[in-house]
Structures are given as structure tokens and as C-alpha cells.
Amino acid sequence: MRSLSIAATGMQAQQLNVEVISNNLANLTTTAYKMQRPEFQDLLYQEQRRVGGTSNEAGTIAPAGIQLGLGVRTGAVYRVQEQGTLKETGNQFDVAIRGKGYFVVELPNGVQGYTRAGAFQINQDGEIVTQQGNLVSPGITIPSDASRVNISATGVVEAFIDGQPDSQNLGQLELANFVNENGLRALGENLFEETTSSGDPLTAFPGDEGYGTILQGFLEDSNVDSVKEITNLIVAQRSYEMNSKVITTADEMMRTTSQLRS
Amino acid sequence: MDNSIYIALSKQTGLRRELDVIANNLANSNTAGYQSEQMTFKSHLIADVADSNAFAYDVATIRDYSQGTIDITGNKLDFAIEGRGYFAVQTDNGIRYTRAGNFTLDIDGALATQDGHKVLDDGGAEIEFEEDDNEIVIFSDGRLEVDGEERATLGVYLFDDENSLTREGSSLYSTDSAPTLNEGQSKVAQGALERSNVASIREITNMIKVQRAYTGNSSFIENLYQLQEDAVRRIASQV
Numbered sequence: 001m002r003s004l005s006i007a008a009t010g011m012q013a014q015q016l017n018v019e020v021i022s023n024n025l026a027n028l029t030t031t032a033y034k035m036q037r038p039e040f041q042d043l044l045y046q047e048q049r050r051v052g053g054t055s056n057e058a059g060t061i062a063p064a065g066i067q068l069g070l071g072v073r074t075g076a077v078y079r080v081q082e083q084g085t086l087k088e089t090g091n092q093f094d095v096a097i098r099g100k101g102y103f104v105v106e107l108p109n110g111v112q113g114y115t116r117a118g119a120f121q122i123n124q125d126g127e128i129v130t131q132q133g134n135l136v137s138p139g140i141t142i143p144s145d146a147s148r149v150n151i152s153a154t155g156v157v158e159a160f161i162d163g164q165p166d167s168q169n170l171g172q173l174e175l176a177n178f179v180n181e182n183g184l185r186a187l188g189e190n191l192f193e194e195t196t197s198s199g200d201p202l203t204a205f206p207g208d209e210g211y212g213t214i215l216q217g218f219l220e221d222s223n224v225d226s227v228k229e230i231t232n233l234i235v236a237q238r239s240y241e242m243n244s245k246v247i248t249t250a251d252e253m254m255r256t257t258s259q260l261r262s
Numbered sequence: 263m264d265n266s267i268y269i270a271l272s273k274q275t276g277l278r279r280e281l282d283v284i285a286n287n288l289a290n291s292n293t294a295g296y297q298s299e300q301m302t303f304k305s306h307l308i309a310d311v312a313d314s315n316a317f318a319y320d321v322a323t324i325r326d327y328s329q330g331t332i333d334i335t336g337n338k339l340d341f342a343i344e345g346r347g348y349f350a351v352q353t354d355n356g357i358r359y360t361r362a363g364n365f366t367l368d369i370d371g372a373l374a375t376q377d378g379h380k381v382l383d384d385g386g387a388e389i390e391f392e393e394d395d396n397e398i399v400i401f402s403d404g405r406l407e408v409d410g411e412e413r414a415t416l417g418v419y420l421f422d423d424e425n426s427l428t429r430e431g432s433s434l435y436s437t438d439s440a441p442t443l444n445e446g447q448s449k450v451a452q453g454a455l456e457r458s459n460v461a462s463i464r465e466i467t468n469m470i471k472v473q474r475a476y477t478g479n480s481s482f483i484e485n486l487y488q489l490q491e492d493a494v495r496r497i498a499s500q501v
Contacts, residue, residue, distance in 0.1 A: 001281075010285070013289065039294060042293055042431055042433055045428075045429045049321075064425045068282050068323070071285075071289045075432065075433070076366075180371070182366050209394045236292070245288075253473055260480055
């Protein structure tokens, strides 16, 4: 009975669906989290009777054949690259990206990581770092006597020092872009790393053509739509139930057979 | 009399296959662009046997070509076809067709399926994007505009006889017949996906019907055995 294993693939798929939904809901308030979605595909087909084969001795062509599908598989789990809502925090080192692009982060192992979560801090040396203490490229040091730091839409960081009329230009934040953002590998902690399918990073300054702009004092919220997730959850649970119903039916049919002449 | 058992058996074999088809439909009830299937039976007459012995014969699986529900996803690279038609993709084995429009960009910046097969335009060429392309807009006739400039037309291909399409798995169809281009019969929607057109309620009721028919056939076989046994006993007692 193929039905047993076919229904099992259906149940496995829905289980994964629920796992992805639960991760989305768990990250409902994670800064710059992009919701994930599983995409399912049908599995291979077994041909019982070929499409276009002859159906009798006279050579009549059968208009449709018999193809028995073998279930479902997960094609991909991908991120929906939609802008999350921007929420005001008032923190001068909180920056949000409006549009495309990622901040470049120097990871401890020497590789570059990419993030859209702009909740930055200052470390003991006055450098702009992420929450985990990783340096934000290109490495901007804030003087200790700065009273206020201003980050412009194009990422230019300026410090105002008490007693000095002019602001001090400290550098400009960089943004990286990828041909295929969905090819980035998630490292956790809001970080991504490049892969062969994402392509090489293309760095530029915020506001350049094709790159987003920076908004100081704001953070990008997750783009998870809780209503959508909950309805997806209902669909997933019901499909799971229906697939289990197939297993029960197949089981009962096999019992009917085994009880013949008992 | 033996024939009766075989006739019941022929139906049972078919019913098992029908359950397989139902199981596959339900397993794919969440697969984008999946088109449900149904088994059709016909009675198969054996002419040289006296009277009419009608064996059940599962003649074909018929695909349901009704429109699946369109789900708004908000992802700008998700496309759904409203009406008939298929997207064409380039695979290693040649051009394949699909209704699952959950596309992405590949490493070259070309529009591709989740498996990395490039999506073709109305002329059979790949659709490529640059990294500084911002706004991708598609019109209902398939015209793709990037930042206000027309780039390509997403190919929507129609078939006179969709039954000639063979399923290959991974939401792809292959065919030998030549398609025609969409000329306004079907529309393309952006940020939307066509879900499967599996009607769960129909599948579940079909499943109940299959099970009942199967049990019915089993008890029929059981009765036939009983009949044979009785016959043997009676004949033996008369000797």
C-alpha cells in the first residue's frame, strides 16, 4: 500500500510547516527578522499507463494515462524579503535600513557577517559594535567627549563635541547588497553569511542607487504577520489531521483484507 | 463462479490505487500550483465469456484543471496565473512547465524556481535582473517593468490538450506538444501564489467511499467462498 508512505510524507511536510510557523511566531519581535516560508513540491510519479499510449488493439490513443504520485517534499524554506515596519526607539545608535542592503559586521573568526538589525552599541574603545560586540564596518570610533552623535540618511556619522561649533565627521557606514538575498545563510543572532548562491557582496554607501537609506533612532521590526501565521497554523494542523486519516483508512483496508477467511 | 472472485479482486486492486491517488492529493494540499487528480474506472468486458463479465478497470487519472485559491503572499517574486496556462522553465532535460510561481533570483540574477531552474520569457530567453534594480512590477499581461522601464514579458504558455502534459514531480510538467502564447486569456498576478486546488472535503468523502467499497468487495469475496464451501458440502452429501 503506497497510501501509507504517501500520507506519511504529507504528515512530515506539515510537521515542518508547523516548525517554520512556530519559529516565525517566536521571532515576532526580533529586530529585522524576515519571516520564513516553506514551499512544497510533489514527489516523483509512477507511470501505470503512459499518457498517449494506446488503449486497445485498434490503436486508439488514450487521452490520459495513470500517473500515481508518491507524495510531497519540501522544495525550499525561504525568507520573505519584505521591509519590516520601522519603530522609533530614540536611541542614537539604533539605525534602521529603509530599502535594500545589509550592514557589514566583522566577525571574530575574521569573516564578514551581514545584518539588518541596527541595534548598535559602543564598546570600551568607543567603536560602533553590534549587540554581540562585533565591529560594524568600516570601523567608526566615537570620541569619548562627544555629546551627541548624528547619523545621516546616507550613513555619515558626525559627532558634536561640547565647546566646538562644528561637528566632526567620523566616517560613513557601508551597506552590502546581494544579487540573490535568499541565498544568504542565516547564522543566528540576526547575522547572515554569503554563499555561492547569494553571490559576492556589493558594497556601497546608503542612498546610492539600489541601496536603502539609514534612519537614526529607529529599528526595523520583524516582518512576521501574526494573523497570517495563525491561519497558516490552522491549515497545517488540518492537513496533518487529514493525512493521518488516510493512514487510518489504509490500515483499515489492510485489516479487511487480512480478515478474509479468518 | 471463479470469475466472480476475480471481478471483485479487479475492483479491489483499483480501489487501492484510488486510495493512493487520494493520499497524494491530500499530501499535496499545501503544494503551490498542484492540480488534484482523480481516478476513473470503466467496466472492462471480456467478449468471449458467455454473458457479461465486467471487470473493473482503472482507465486513467484525470487531472482537475480548476483554479486553485490565490494566496496573497506579499513577496514580489511570487507570481500566480489566473486562468489557464503555465510558466516555462529551463531544466537540464529541456523546457518544463509549471504553475508554481514561487520564484527567486539565482546567482546570476536571473529569475529562477526554488530548484534553480531559470524561468523563461515569452521568447524562450532568461529574465535577468541587475543588483541595482529596485522595483519589479509585473502587469496582468505578464509585462515586467523594472524601475519604470520595460524589461521582459514573463512567458505564460497555453496548451490545447493539457492532458498531454506528464507530471515529473517537483511541480514540473513535461510535454511533446507545442504550446501557444497567452494573448490575454490568462492574467498574471504579482505577490500572489496559486495554492493547490485540492478540495479536502471531496478527498475525504472519496476516501470514505473507497473504504466502504473495499469492505463491501471483501465481504462479497467472503460470501463467494461460503457459497463454494456449501456447494461442495451439498454435492458431497448427495453422492
